[in-house]
Amino acid sequence: MNIVFKALNDPIRREILEILKERDMTAGDISDRFDVGKPTISHHLDLLRQAHLVSSAKDGQFVIYSLNTTVVDEIMKWLLDLKK
Amino acid sequence: MNIVFKALNDPIRREILEILKERDMTAGDISDRFDVGKPTISHHLDLLRQAHLVSSAKDGQFVIYSLNTTVVDEIMKWLLDLKK
DNA sequence: AAATCATTTCGATATTTGTCGAAATATAAA
DNA sequence: TTTATATTTCGACAAATATCGAAATGATTT
Secondary structure: OOOHHHEEEEEEHHHHHHHHHHHHHEHHHHHHOOOOHHHHHHHHHHHHHOOEEEEEEEEEEEEEEOOOHHHHHHHHHHHHHHOO | HHHHHHHHOOOHHOOOOHHHHHHHHHHHHHHOOEEEEEEHHHHHHHHHHHHHOOOEEEEEEEEEEOOOOOHHHHHHHHHHHHHH
């Protein structure tokens, strides 16, 4: 839970999730959407993966990232419990 | 949005929300639940209030904090949109 | 095999953040 | 009007974090 909220606590990481909602993308394509260096994006992707918010699959020299919504359900459950 | 996720990115602050779910409490009573100093809890409460996750009302020398769930809806909306 | 491309790792740095004790503020009680 | 109680503000510090350029790794192409 801790690591999920940590992963969500960054505008770039949240935007990455929104981008991946549309379609899976390579690390490079994701990086092109932002004004920060590739190492930085790589680090953000690593945090998102640690939180299981994204998953990655190697395709040749590319790494394709995709959104993983199963953890989103857990957060929503926690939030819903706050309202009950 | 940024400040809400920042506020949620701390185990103590999340536990404060869970405690306030049961009943409104004074700053001191909240502080007694944790192993950190009162200034620290006061700071956490300040962040939660900035995010509008709690509201505070002064009652004599006490300050009573209460949970505010309206912002929770916004987070859930953002999360739900991720799944659609 | 050498050169190129995609991605990550490394080392360093500036900023943010959680925490503390002491001091300040505000209300209540004696 | 002192004294006590509740809470916040202040100043400082250590740990965590986002970012960068350079180097390393892994895969493709020539």
